[in-house]
Amino acid sequence: MSALLEISGLVAAYGGVRALDGLDLRVEEGEFVVLLGPNGSGKTTTMKTVSGLLKPVSGRVRFAGSDLAGVAGWKRPALGLCQVPEGRQIFPDHTVIENLHLGAFPVRRDRSAAERRRAEVLDIFPRLAERASQLAGTLSGGEAQMLAIARALMAGPRLLMLDEPSLGLAPLKVAELFGYLKRLHEEHGLAVLLVEQQAGTALKLADRGYVLERGRVAVEGTGAELRDDPRVQAAYLGKLRQSTA
Structure with a gap:
């Protein structure tokens, strides 16, 4: 059976500098996967x-069995592939509800579906x-x-990608955030x-991970x-034990 998301031999670059060099x-389906690594390792570029x-530059990205080559980025949420970017990038001059409605773009022609998703998201x-x-x-940072x-969930994703969602949040808000992610994964599949970067907390939730x-x-x-891998502890996670003690 093929994976929900399958990346093979992926090469990406900014100018002449390779950011991804044959990534696999x-x-x-339904899996929680964490990407770790130092700054500049290619995590955000992967997203x-x-x-x-x-x-x-080369390589292949397949989602739900289909090759994404030639599929424009704005069309991918309708396939079930949604990203929450670093820095949130919400629309500050729009209300909460207006932001949610913008996330429902893939189902904009089905008002009842959009309203149903809004109710589900606000319940979460x-x-x-x-x-x-x-x-x-x-709104506060959290x-x-x-x-x-929530805006990403309005599109009805099968895979939710999040880039540094805990960045800039206080510890209590980080714990709350990961509680929501756990619920979305475990209760909603x-x-x-x-x-x-909060490696200790992320790995507690993860089915698998890549460094x-x-x-x-x-x-x-x-x-x-x-x-528990000493290579990961020494080279990438640094103060993991102290931060999760």
Whole structure:
């Protein structure tokens, strides 16, 4: 059986500098996969290439059995492939509800489907229901991140990709965020591909993980295997034990 997301031999570059150098990676249906690695290792570039924001030099990206070559980035959410970008990138001058409606673009012609998804999303994030008419730019950092995730969920993804969702959040908000991700994965069966610096917390949730280095996979394994791998501890995770003690 083919993976939900399958990346093979992927090469991507900025100018003449390679950011991905023959990357191979898989995410199975309903699986939680974490991407780790130092800055410049290719994590964000992987996300951008899969979501169609960056055209690869060579290699292949397949989603749900179909090759994504030639599929424009704006069409990919309708296939079930959605990304929550680093920095959230919500629309600050629009209300919470307006932001959610923008996320429902793939089902814009089916009003009942959009309304049904909105109800489901607000059930997951009740605080957003309380802020429904509030301008997104006035939300707290944690609430803004909830909105960014909720907006992506409006498209009905099969795979949710998140790039550094905990960036800039206080520790209590990070714990709350990962609680939502756990619920989406375990209760809703959503496949997740997560780029995250909070390695200890991320690996507790992960079915599997990859550590990237110079645009390639340096180490891969289950979440538990990566947590206990001395190479990962020494080279990539640094203060993992202290941060999760």
